[in-house]
Structures are given as structure tokens and as C-alpha cells.
């Protein structure tokens with residue numbers, strides 16, 4: 096764990112105890128760091144703590160906790176704790192906690208916050224069962240939060256605790272965490288380590304290829320995608336990745352074949368046509384193909400507003416009528432952008448033509 100700015104020794108030892116109990120692992124306190132950015136007009140300052148934490152510990156670290164007495168802001172709201180789903184870092188602030196409380200109450204609070212945030216790092220979202228993953232909004236609501244997980248979230252936690260930091264699944268998540276920070280070399284190292292344990296893991300190999308591509312090692316990236324497809328011929332991801340690799344400049348004329356192959360392998364047609372349309376529009380600058388895929392997204396029942404906006408921009412109609420019993424009226428104007436109105440079946444029948 097890492098203390099940020101002024102943290103009292105008592106707070107530090109409570110958090111350390113709670114973290115040790117919850118993770119059943121020894122806890123090391125790393126050198127103090129300055130508070131990354133004071134909470135102010137910026138609404139997402141809690142992520143700065145997480146980003147600072149991610150690169151702080153040795154790679155075999157299971158979880159990394161930041162502790163501060165400074166206010167925390169996330170998504171525009173003051174928060175007590177913060178973490179990202181599936182990543183190793185969690186942070187909490189004592190700023191909003193009630194000041195007058197017994198030692199037992201304070202320990203209980205530290206434990207609830209830590210067990211809750213750990214739950215997010217194990218992949219849990221908020222929960223409406225009798226569960227520590229319930230959304231607790233204030234320091235007072237915290238005391239009513241149960242200390243235990245519901246059966247589903249307990250299973251999630253147990254799996255992560257059992258796997259530990261060196262399991263291939265954990266290493267793939269570590270790679271993704273580093274990719275998000277743009278630490279390509281460190282991400283590649285994590286993926287390579289995962290692949291030593293499970294060389295047939297096509298997701299890890301595709302992700303490694305993307306990191307190699309980001310670092311400009313295009314031949315090695317292509318090789319990784321080809322190997323991934325050999326391990327999992329029906330998987331869409333390596334084909335998407337190859338389409339992007341070619342489209343981004345290596346061989347644009349080869350991209351469409353791989354893109355169509357990816358769409359054919361994707362078990363979610365809405366997602367597939369959305370991705371393909373965007374790739375055609377943004378990278379390959381083929382508006383006819385882009386429009387075809389956006390239309391296929393809509394025909395498959397997709398109503399992604401971004402896709403509809405792009406489609407309307409490409410074909411510029413005043414009304415789009417779909418086969419389903421509904422009408423979507425969409426107008427595109429260069430000044431206002433997109434206006435969309437969805438008309439439910441009955442209203443659609445009665446609505447005058449625009």
C-alpha cells in the first residue's frame with residue numbers, strides 16, 4: 096500500500112490490517128507519495144491516484160491500495176473509495192468519514208471500504224443483494240453495509256484470491272491495465288509471461304499483438320495475430336486486429352477481407368457491423384461499405400446512437416424507416432448535428448409524414 100500526503104499512523108495501521116485480512120496476504124507499505132492532484136473543478140481526480148498506484152509496485156503484486164486524507168472526486172461526485180473493474184489498484188480517503196467514532200467503528204469502516212473496492216477489482220459491479228457490493232453513498236451509509244459478499248461475488252473473490260497475481264488470467268488483466276496507461280513494453284512483458292503458461296490463449300496473444308502494433312513492431316504484431324488465429328480459427332478478435340493492422344497503413348487493400356472475416360466470426364452481429372462500419376469510415380475511407388455495415392447494424396436490431404448518427408451523416412435522409420414496427424425520424428444538419436426521434440408503433444402509424 097501507498098500513503099498519499101498526510102495520513103495518520105493510526106489510519107495507516109487500520110488500512111493495513113483490513114487489507115491483510117481481506118486478501119490473506121502480507122502487506123508492504125511503500126514510500127509515501129504526494130497527492131497527485133487536489134480535487135477541484137476536475138471531476139475525475141480519483142483516477143490519478145489509481146494511475147500513480149499501478150506503476151508503483153513490483154509486478155507480482157496482487158493488489159495495491161492507496162490511502163489519503165485528501166478529498167476524492169470521481170465522475171463528478173465526492174467519493175470515499177474508488178477502483179476500476181478488473182484492475183489491481185484501489186484508493187480510499189478518510190476525508191468524508193465521520194470524525195468522532197470509536198476504534199472498533201473505524202476499523203469496521205476501513206474493512207467495508209476495502210472489501211467493497213477489492214470486489215470491484217475482482218470484477219464485481221454494484222449489487223442489490225445482502226452484499227458488501229451494495230452502493231454506499233455516504234460515510235454514514237457505510238456502517239449499514241454488510242461485511243460479506245453475496246454468493247456470486249464471494250465466488251468471484253475466492254477465484255481471484257486463489258489464482259493470485261501470476262495466474263495467466265491475472266497476467267492478461269495486468270497487461271490490459273498497462274495498455275490503458277500506454278505502457279506498451281510492460282504490457283508486452285505481462286502478455287509474454289501469460290503465454291509461457293498457456294501458449295494457446297488466443298486472447299492474450301491478440302492483445303500482445305496489439306501492444307506490439309502500438310510500439311511499431313508491425314511484423315511481430317502480424318505474426319502474433321496469425322498464431323492466435325491458428326490456436327482459435329473461429330475467433331473474431333485476431334481478424335479484427337489484422338484488419339486494423341493492415342488498414343492503418345501496412346496494406347490497406349488487404350484490410351477488407353480480414354474485416355469481413357471478423358464480422359462473419361463475431362457472435363454479436365450488432366457489435367460486429369458497428370465496428371466494421373467505423374473501421375471503413377475512419378481508416379479505409381470507404382463510405383459505401385461503411386453505410387452498408389451501419390445499415391446491417393440497424394437491420395440486426397442495433398440502435399446505437401453513434402451508429403445512427405454516422406449512418407444519417409452518410410446517407411443524409413430526412414426520415415429513416417426500419418422494417419421493425421417503429422419509425423425513427425432522423426435529421427442531420429451541419430449546424431445542429433443530429434436530431435433523432437423514436438416513434439413507438441402506434442404513434443408511428445398516426446404520425447404525419449414530415
Ligand SMILES: [Zn+2]
Nearest residue numbers: 211215221230
Ligand atoms: Zn462501488
Ligand SMILES: [Zn+2]
Nearest residue numbers: 222226245248
Ligand atoms: Zn453481491
